[in-house]
Amino acid sequence: MGGKPVSSLSLAAQALAEQMPHALWRANQTLSYQAATVSSGYLLMDEILPGQGWPGSVLIELLLQQAGIGEMQLLRPALQTIAAKRRIVLVQPPHLPQIAAWADWGLPAERLLWIKAKSTADALWSAEQVLRNGGNGCCGALLFWQTQVRPESLRRLHLAAQDTDMLFWMMRSLACAQDASPSPLRLGLRPVTNGIRVDILKQRGARREDPLFLSLQKQTSVPLDSSIPSSYHALLDRPASSATRTRNLPATLV
Template identity: 40%
Template sequence: MSAVVHHLPWEGELRVAGVRRAGEVAAQPRGTVPSGYAPLDAVLPGGGWPRGALVELQLANAGIGELRLLASALASPERAGRVAFLAPPAEPGLAALHGLGLSPRAITVARPREARDQRWVAEQVLRSGAFAAALLWWPSPLDDRIARRLSLAIAAGGGLGFVFCRPSSVANGVPLRLGLRSVGTGALQVDVMKRRGPPVGPVHLEWGDAVARLPVSLARG
């Protein structure tokens, strides 16, 4: 059952949402939002997810708890703004959204008509400032050119920005890269692959609320 009541038109509404023009000065990171997991916050620069900076989340398989990982941060900015899902492989379900603590009315889904248009739409969503948080499902490894463009966009918008993509060793300019993998039912290992500061070991997280995971897959049929 679909719970998303707002679907973003291809172009018009993006322009109305307050999109900045090219050449405007990008904002600096604007603090952090706690992840809701103390062991993870202890290794995240600033003690949480950065505002105005892109976060790359690499995972081989979806449905391992990646959205549960973000639930606390997504539920927090929801009170002050909307949450954008760009090209999710499946429609978020009502029970899943409520399990994550999100109101379906706070979610906007944007789906580019063509895969080649995804970068443009992503930049507009991140740059607009209309969304407190944006989740992007990327179909390929995040190369440096795309990463830098998206990073400039989220810096201008100042919100939270997360990109889900498959594991890759491709170097890019994203300041925070995490690898996610399931280590058993209700458990997730977070490998800190790149961050500002010295290297740190993996973080092990556990939760028992499997219902709170959104039933989406990165596989495209």
């Protein structure tokens, strides 16, 4: 009877912790991470990532100086690991996916789903549905390109990611670095000669202050048809099939 009363807020927090133990981080956990991770394929990158790899069940933000600076090559090893068993979903990529290039990277076409939405609202809805319904073993990763996103939409996506074991990367502009975000891992990406510069903008535990410079292996093709000169593209481009009508038909394979 002499003990301190337990507030309803404390009980609610305890219940939430029991429901989502993988999503709870305590200050004394420093860099530990309870969710499953996938190696980035780069030793130096794994050393700075929580859990020594890309964490699942969370929103990971890649903030780009501009699209096409090597972000796909950075993700390539992880995508290859995932595509061996599960599908990869692309929502609103800035350029048309190239099947020939994906195949050249060892990523089977039947493992790729591309969703092209007509509006930002449709794109956000599509990404959330993939997270809520695709994590039952069929989808292993979601790549979502979007710049104009409200904080409440980011929170919805982050919460949806916590209920799945998928890897979820969101590509945004580097200018968004000053915006608040629920993402526990935010990386700034800038191009450098023969590679990419990675700045740790936010992560659980002690943050690395110095940038990381990664040398990216040169490829003869890229998985997205960007502004890179045609000599770097695959020799064969396959026209995309009709885009998916979101909230209606399933994603179109391209």
